[in-house]
């Protein structure tokens with residue numbers, strides 16, 4: 001199987017909503033057994049097409065004799081990767097983009113399909129970019145999402161939409177219990193990986209499965225975004241304290257909380273999924289962390305034994321993920337406004353339950369990886385209206401400004417005299 | 418009972434030293450009731466009389482274990498051990514900062530019946546005692562803040578002082 005074929009198979013699956021792009025891609029690449037370079041190319045095609053889908057589709061429909069909805073998902077996916085290569089990738093010669101797509105069309109369509117794909121892609125190659133009529137199509141975001149972002153961020157709207165279509169840097173957090181940012185950077189560089197440290201967050205050039213690295217196996221780092229890092233940092237746990245991370249898997253923030261206390265706090269990690277508990281445990285073990293206890297628990301309900309016991313609670317709640325579109329572009333096509341309504345209810349219940357674990361002078365940190373104010377400041381505003389808490393501060397990180405995930409972080413206490 | 422207006426930083430009453438209550442009369446009892454209601458309505462953990470514009474040595478506190486009323490309170494003992502932690506003030510809305518406070522503090526005061534009592538608080542309650550008694554001296558917590566809490570707490574801007 002070629003990288004293009006693998007990409008088309010993944011796109012076909014995601015288009016039918018059978019799988020998320022990241023898991024479908026992982027599975028397909030594992031089966032295909034391609035070189036690292038081909039893996040990177042297949043990944044580029046899948047994410048590129050998902051990122052720019054509406055714009056690519058508009059271009060296809062402009063040059064196509066047939067309506068898009070009359071095409072099979074296979075042919076449509078083949079056309080999409082073809083157009084993506086022609087118009088978004090300078091590194092691929094046009095003849096290669098066209099010929100390889102025609103080959104795939106022969107395999108996944110009938111005789112006429114190959115001719116049709118050939119005709120459309122030749123026309124695109126000759127005609128090139130065309131004027132894209134709407135902001136939704138230009139930035140490939142569904143209308144509801146464009147409306148939401150533009151009404152909430154009128155001055156930054158186009159910058160946010162454009163940033164969502166860029167590729168996020170690959171970052172990891174240094175395990176300061178085992179090494180230092182400097183030493184870890186040196187170690188990466190010895191293996192030919194470019195590494196730049198910004199405090200405890202290191203940006204690296206490595207593509208693919210980071211867990212294969214020796215440094216990973218030795219527990220010297222954990223993949224983590226800077227936004228997530230700053231959310232856990234706001235908790236600031238001290239040795240001897242009890243900290244609860246209520247939505248903990250896979251444990252990036254959990255292990256950070258332990259690390260920040262020099263592995264001397266007691267960190268309780270809840271997650272609703274039993275299979276994710278072992279993931280948290282494995283991460284803690286790999287990193288040489290002993291202060292984490294992971295438990296299966298639904299954060300929207302109250303675990304009685306911890307009521308009134310915690311010095312701090314981190315509620316990094318499930319959210320729409322609209323701050324991580326760079327990493328998971330299919331969020332644009334899979335999330336809907338009604339999903340978000342449901343998720344806001346869940347966020348409110350989790351925050352209310354989280355507050356119950358605090359001692360009287362406890363600190364509560366609420367975070368999400370979305371830029372949607374309805375899930376962020378609106379949720380914390382609603383919370384402080386109903387509970388005797390106050391916002392110490394809140395911060396919205398934005399990919400185009402902070403070059404990290406679009407995290408929202410709010411620190412809450414009840415300590416005004 | 419009535420909700421009173423909480424004065425905000427900049428108001429002269431917050432900078433004045435308060436006088437002792439000479440006689441616990443109806444006006445003082447009403448003041449105690451109003452202060453408790455005002456404190457609860459504002460989600461505060463404590464309130465001192467000057468914060469509602471009355472320059473008398475009267476304090477109410479509720480850190481979660483019930484209402485404490487203090488008339489003419491004095492700190493009699495504080496621990497050497499301290500805690501550096503976040504606090505805020507109902508008279509300084511929107512600002513929180515780190516203040517070093519004794520881990521435990523003991524106050525002697527009169528209750529609403531004029532009976533003297535002594536009480537020791539730890540952690541949050543010790544912090545509340547210290548904060549409120551400073552209000553009675555005309556001092557605000559802002560004078561003791563070592564650093565304010567804001568988003569820079571997680572990511573200090575380059576060149577900012579630690």
Ligand SMILES: [Zn+2]
Pocket residue numbers: 417505506507508548552
């Ligand atoms: Zn105050």
